[in-house]
Amino acid sequence: MSTAGVLEDAGSSRDPPSPMASAKLLTASASGPGWTKVSCPCCMSHRVDPLVLVKLGKKVRPETKRWLLKLIGTLQKDGGAGLLAHPGEDASGDIMVLSATRCTLLQATEELGLCRVYKNGDMEAFSYEDRDNFKDSGVFLTLAERQYIVKYELDGMRAQRAIKIPGLDDSYMLQPRDNIWQKLTSAGVVVDTVALHDQEQLKALSQAWYAGNQLAQPLDSVNSYFGSSLAFYFSFLDFYTWSLLPPAVLGLSITYFSVQKEVVESVSGSQVIVDDHSGPGFSGHMIQAVFSMLWSTVVMELWKRRSASLSYRWGTLHLAERFAEPRPGYHGNLGVNPVTGRVEPLFPEWQRDLRMALVSVPVVGLFLGLVVLGMMVFYWGEAQVKRIHADYDSLWSQTFLYLPSVLHILYTNVLATVYKTVAEALTDYENHREESAFDNHLTGKVLVFTFFNYFAVLFHIAFFKQDVPLLRKRLASLLIVTQLINQVTEVVIPYLVDRFISAPNRAESEDDPQEDKFRNQGTLPVFPGLFAEYIELLVQFGYLSLFSCVFPLTAVLLLINNLTEIRSDAYKICKLFRKPFAAPVANMGVWQIAFEVLSFVSVVSNCWLLVLSPQIQAQCLEGELTCTKILMLAVGIEHVLILVKTVLAIVIPDEPGWITKKRLHIEFKSMQALRQQYFVCLDVKLQQSSLK
Secondary structure (H helix, E strand, O other): OOHHHHOOOOOOOOOOOOHHHHOHHHHOOOOOOOOOOOOOHHHOOOOOOOOEEEEEOOOOOHHHHHHHHHHHHOOHHHOOOOEEEEOOOOOOOOEEEEEEOHHHHHHHHHHHOOEEEEOOOOEEEOOOOOHHHEOOOOOOOOHHHHHHHHHHHHHOOEOOOOEOOOOOOHHHOEOOOOEHHHHHHHOOOEEEEEEOOOHHHHHHHHHHHHHOOOOOOOHHHHHHHHOHHHHHHHHHHHHHHHHOHHHHHHHHHHHHHHHHHHHHHHHHOOOOOOOOOOOOOHHHHHHHHHHHHHHHHHHHHHHHHHHHHHHHHOOOOOOOOOOOOOOOOOOOEEEEOOOOOOEEEEOOHHHHHHHHHHHHHHHHHHHHHHHHHHHHHHHHHHHHHHHHHHHHOOHHHHHHOOHHHHHHHHHHHHHHHHHHHHHHHHHHHHOOOOHHHHHHHHHHHHHHHHHHHHHHHHHHHHHHHOOHHHHHHHHHHHHHHHHHHHHHHHHHHHHHHHHHHHHHHOOOOOOOOHHHHHHHHHOOOOOOOOHHHHHHHHHHHHHHHHHHHHOOOHHHHHHHHHHHHHHHHHHHHHHHOOEOOOOOOOOOOHHHHHHHHHHHHHHHHHHHHHHOOHHHHHHHHOOOOOHHHHHHHHHHHHHHHHHHHHHHHHHOOOOOHHHHHHHHHHHHHHHHHHHHHHHHHHHHHHHHHHHO
């Protein structure tokens, strides 16, 4: 079936009409009353699916709303968004409902570089000119993709000339190349933009995702409803969780045999009794350390292969790397962009570098200093509770030994939350042109702080204090307390707030107007994004790959936590937050690099922890091994393991062979299409020249 049939209903899918389709708002024809008019015959539709709700300011005048409705329905080449718009109740109401025409969806599909199933059954980069040769494989564009395209077109509206907005004073006059949506937001005309839920699809997804007893996640459905960025996160969470099984089994085995050894030695009266705080013997210590280093490499290499397969299946393998439009928050003096030749805001690179050097770097350094200050206070607290325990030696004093760790963990979590807000403000102040540059700089700031905030104390204990019992106690406290804090702050508190405060205000019945149901969706809190979720997984990965040899049960605790994390995160996204706008992505992006960096750092960490093994230290004290020999042995093992990790990374390809062939084929076909388009344009120019 061609795309002419796939998208005969503007923005609709091939799913059966939901009960909402009986509402007057949804059954209105795109060419009938309510929805803005369309001039393209192929975009006429008998059914329009509402995709996005726009909330307007309470004081917005009817003439302003009418002007905005007309602008949104205007074609992109004339400065509009090329979308369908409905005024809601009437022209004086404070909402608008938006959808998208067939042509707008298809043109955006090509511009974004999405791939779709061609008539021969292969994935191809979508071409608008060749649209009739692409098949309908169930749903041509997912709900998440259609909603993102609507937001993408709104954010891309720019004034082509100076325009006075009806109903507003001259101070809000649009200048050439101004971002219209951003200007309307700053003027208070647009208050919010909300992606609308499809309640039937959401209910079906919930049943298949977290409400039942199933272990497998419906990743294709997650991608269809919430977008590829969330689908990649949950796919990685699922893959990483099940990959914890081997280290969990190994950790349990090492712990079991270590306890057995202590019991046997204690019963036999042997004088070679391992200290209660020394942990597993050298063999178990060494096996766990080497396994952690190799495990982290294999897991990341296998994930990259899985990521490539999912990217092909979801049509994001060949996303366009175009010279993007300036992001909505970008500002500067109007000028001609030397790359595109378009008039747009320009901001000198030297000013951005100056802001980063004089503002961002010192502020980040200040927060790193606060991390060091917290670490010093933690050591002081450790010394105090040890002194109290030595004086009283009671059950209460024994409990207090963990108090400094718990308080320091709370401190690091609060500091991380504050820093995240400061990092966003700093990155916005730097005024990056592209959204990708903004995201990369923000992620870089957060990753540097995260690594320092969560791992500095552990590295200091291991490398400088060389206190294995303290390192084990600290790691156990982190694993238990951090997981409890995350579960409470991410699920329990939002659930209680939603259940007892927000939900009663959103109570609705079947007879309520559809517009009121849409408004209720806008009262949910905004989805905070995946930043915190990836940070949590990154910290987990660091605990396991860097330090698990001193606490073999690390993988066991992480496995238990993540089995509940999958369902709690799914519940939270489906029920406690608004439906997010999700841009198509081909992988985890910079997060994948962060995990790989931790994997290589684990070699240095584990080799040093091998040196701190009780048996190695005992041999050193007895003179059997000198410090120089131990250091040379650790360096030698480190180099060998780095070589092994490098060989593993080369031997395990980043993507399956069939994916490589498919990707090269897509690139070849895209190059052919560009060449054909170039020659067509050249022929047109030659014909025009001959006519002159």
